[in-house]
Amino acid sequence: KHIVVIAGDGIGQEVTTVGKQVLDRIAEKFGHEFTYDEALIGHAAIEATGNPLPDETVTKSKQSDAILFGAVGHPKYDNDPSAKVRPEQGLLGIRKALGLYANLRPIKLFDELLQASSIKPEFLQGADILFFRELTGDVYFGEKGRKDDGDTAYDLMIYSRYEVERIAVKAFEAAMTRRKKLCSVDKANVLESSRLWREVVQEVAKRYPEVEVEHQFIDAAAMLLIKDPRRFDVVVTGNLFGDILTDEASQIAGSMGMLASASIGDTTGLYEPIHGSAHDITGKGVANPLASVLSAALMLDISFGMKAESEAVVNAVDQVLKAGFRTRDIADATTPANLILGTQEMG
Amino acid sequence: KHIVVIAGDGIGQEVTTVGKQVLDRIAEKFGHEFTYDEALIGHAAIEATGNPLPDETVTKSKQSDAILFGAVGHPKYDNDPSAKVRPEQGLLGIRKALGLYANLRPIKLFDELLQASSIKPEFLQGADILFFRELTGDVYFGEKGRKDDGDTAYDLMIYSRYEVERIAVKAFEAAMTRRKKLCSVDKANVLESSRLWREVVQEVAKRYPEVEVEHQFIDAAAMLLIKDPRRFDVVVTGNLFGDILTDEASQIAGSMGMLASASIGDTTGLYEPIHGSAHDITGKGVANPLASVLSAALMLDISFGMKAESEAVVNAVDQVLKAGFRTRDIADATTPANLILGTQEMG
Ligand SMILES: CC(C)[C@H](C(=O)O)[C@@H](O)C(=O)O
Numbered sequence: 128k129h130i131v132v133i134a135g136d137g138i139g140q141e142v143t144t145v146g147k148q149v150l151d152r153i154a155e156k157f158g159h160e161f162t163y164d165e166a167l168i169g170h171a172a173i174e175a176t177g178n179p180l181p182d183e184t185v186t187k188s189k190q191s192d193a194i195l196f197g198a199v200g201h202p203k204y205d206n207d208p209s210a211k212v213r214p215e216q217g218l219l220g221i222r223k224a225l226g227l228y229a230n231l232r233p234i235k236l237f238d239e240l241l242q243a244s245s246i247k248p249e250f251l252q253g254a255d256i257l258f259f260r261e262l263t264g265d266v267y268f269g270e271k272g273r274k275d276d277g278d279t280a281y282d283l284m285i286y287s288r289y290e291v292e293r294i295a296v297k298a299f300e301a302a303m304t305r306r307k308k309l310c311s312v313d314k315a316n317v318l319e320s321s322r323l324w325r326e327v328v329q330e331v332a333k334r335y336p337e338v339e340v341e342h343q344f345i346d347a348a349a350m351l352l353i354k355d356p357r358r359f360d361v362v363v364t365g366n367l368f369g370d371i372l373t374d375e376a377s378q379i380a381g382s383m384g385m386l387a388s389a390s391i392g393d394t395t396g397l398y399e400p401i402h403g404s405a406h407d408i409t410g411k412g413v414a415n416p417l418a419s420v421l422s423a424a425l426m427l428d429i430s431f432g433m434k435a436e437s438e439a440v441v442n443a444v445d446q447v448l449k450a451g452f453r454t455r456d457i458a459d460a461t462t463p464a465n466l467i468l469g470t471q472e473m474g
Numbered sequence: 475k476h477i478v479v480i481a482g483d484g485i486g487q488e489v490t491t492v493g494k495q496v497l498d499r500i501a502e503k504f505g506h507e508f509t510y511d512e513a514l515i516g517h518a519a520i521e522a523t524g525n526p527l528p529d530e531t532v533t534k535s536k537q538s539d540a541i542l543f544g545a546v547g548h549p550k551y552d553n554d555p556s557a558k559v560r561p562e563q564g565l566l567g568i569r570k571a572l573g574l575y576a577n578l579r580p581i582k583l584f585d586e587l588l589q590a591s592s593i594k595p596e597f598l599q600g601a602d603i604l605f606f607r608e609l610t611g612d613v614y615f616g617e618k619g620r621k622d623d624g625d626t627a628y629d630l631m632i633y634s635r636y637e638v639e640r641i642a643v644k645a646f647e648a649a650m651t652r653r654k655k656l657c658s659v660d661k662a663n664v665l666e667s668s669r670l671w672r673e674v675v676q677e678v679a680k681r682y683p684e685v686e687v688e689h690q691f692i693d694a695a696a697m698l699l700i701k702d703p704r705r706f707d708v709v710v711t712g713n714l715f716g717d718i719l720t721d722e723a724s725q726i727a728g729s730m731g732m733l734a735s736a737s738i739g740d741t742t743g744l745y746e747p748i749h750g751s752a753h754d755i756t757g758k759g760v761a762n763p764l765a766s767v768l769s770a771a772l773m774l775d776i777s778f779g780m781k782a783e784s785e786a787v788v789n790a791v792d793q794v795l796k797a798g799f800r801t802r803d804i805a806d807a808t809t810p811a812n813l814i815l816g817t818q819e820m821g
Pocket residue numbers: 199200215218219370401663664693
């Protein structure tokens with residue numbers, strides 16, 4: 128299998144290095160051969176080529192069997208709203224170029240991290256949610272611009288039937304293999320694009336009579352997710368609402384540093400942590416690499432169909448946590464100092 | 475003072491009845507005279523007149539000194555994405571008609587409810603956030619519609635400089651009277667409307683050098699709100715992001731049933747619970763009326779400048795909770811059955 132590593136910005140480099148080490152160990156143990164290439168994206172690509180998504184990155188990605196992705200972003204652009212070229216264009220661009228329309232974000236708590244969350248353990252125990260976030264439509268990709276001499280700015284929130292249908296189908300299929308519950312999140316009481324979303328999900332639902340379906344407005348969903356996380360099984364939603372809900376849901380898993388995602392479409396899959404570039408801790412060797420490790424596990428399972436290999440990785444993470452090892456972000460007041468590890472040691 | 479009560483749908487009637495009783499008691503105690511009128515909105519108005527916002531409701535509201543508002547919404551429309559006339563149009567319409575561009579949502583925990591939340595008390599104690607949600611712009615009011623024979627649906631997310639500026643000014647002014655911290659929430663790494671938002675907030679910030687300003691992306695903000703609620707003082711954000719964050723923040727206050735909001739602009743203010751119409755419990759006499767009572771307290775303070783009267787109401791709520799009384803939504807396993815009250819008894 129040929130894997131392209133796109134480390135990107137900030138802690139992306141540090142964490143994908145560990146993800147790759149884990150893939151190498153799996154290859155060794157299970158007798159596979161993984162070859163690698165590297166490609167640029169984001170701020171790193173802008174610095175090197177002026178372009179947040181060089182053509183070469185797209186070409187290499189298309190020719191690969193899977194992509195291990197780090198993070199993009201740089202504070203420099205965040206504080207300069209007028210910048211024309213931005214690191215995030217790289218990430219949005221590759222999602223679009225590869226047609227990665229479904230972003231899967233499994234939220235599952237490792238028992239050992241039950242105390243790491245700000246949410247009470249009795250509300251978390253047993254929570255197990257699989258988010259399907261639509262990834263190539265919505266207000267992310269609609270027409271955007273300025274008018275009135277720059278004094279008015281707009282972004283078009285837009286969805287077409289086929290876009291909603293294909294992600295809904297993936298979500299329902301997943302629900303059939305799980306607890307057969309699906310929650311679709313929209314804002315149909317205000318937005319026309321949400322009304323189309325709801326219409327299409329209702330239609331697709333008819334093909335899956337065994338799945339218990341509910342529709343929630345995004346505001347209510349953001350509240351229910353903390354109030355009662357266990358009520359959710361599969362959640363399907365648009366690009367913007369999915370961005371918000373999955374970051375929020377990271378608190379269910381104790382830390383953002385633990386959460387992996389798979390972006391899939393009709394071809395090559397891309398695997399990335401849900402955390403960002405975290406420039407405040409970049410280069411300090413303290414970033415939690417487990418989201419990248421668990422992204423590698425998702426790659427083994429989804430892109431390569433290597434279930435046993437994938438489980439071996441997840442079990443290894445579980446063992447390491449059971450043994451008491453923590454990175455800083457998942458440590459608490461009771462963690463002995465000698466069990467708090469850096470990025471490489473945790474790997 | 476002349477007050478229009480717009481009860482609306484679902485539990486709106488039950489809870490505003492209590493809000494009004496509390497205003498009457500204040501009038502009696504402090505020697506004021508409050509007169510009342512009623513007006514229709516939402517599903518109730520559609521049933522009676524075919525229009526979710528009858529002209530008469532707007533006229534009466536404009537002539538009043540303040541509006542005590544209940545809730546709008548009906549499940550019938552939620553499951554019918556194709557309905558043309560919808561209860562929510564009443565609420566959106568009155569916000570627009572009265573120019574209520576600033577929605578203030580104070581999130582403060584009554585000590586007695588520290589245990590009622592799914593969030594650990596040690597993360598909540600002392601949390602005190604004042605949200606400023608922009609209320610008459612954004613994707614709520616941009617052009618919306620269908621094309622491609624109905625197979626594509628869109629909503630325009632749009633902001634103009636003056637809209638961002640006037641809400642930012644209100645938020646900075648409030649920050650100056652509080653802990654002098656302001657967090658502006660947007661998605662400037664993706665959205666052009668957010669980049670304008672950030673630009674304008676940065677400019678307004680220059681006029682308030684004493685206020686410590688931070689900018690967060692909506693996904694990070696949704697996460698930080700649960701991870702560390704005490705880091706926030708004043709939060710200012712757009713209509714959609716504000717809708718989501720304030721519902722989420724209700725978990726900080728233990729229950730949605732406790733949260734009041736004030737919608738203000740250049741004229742008459744509108745005071746409403748942040749909870750919705752809750753048809754599942756309508757007519758059962760179990761709804762928590764305290765959000766309506768606290769909305770009345772905000773009215774006394776903001777629209778009538780009656781600080782002592784407003785404090786008397788808040789203190790009364792505090793005393794009732796200290797005495798152990800609860801409605802169902804804020805009761806827990808340890809609450810004795812005889813202290814669990816219905817809507818009227820709690821009033
Ligand atoms: C970096 C940003 C553009 C991106 C997004 O909003 O999609 C990130 O938050 C994510 O969730 O992958």
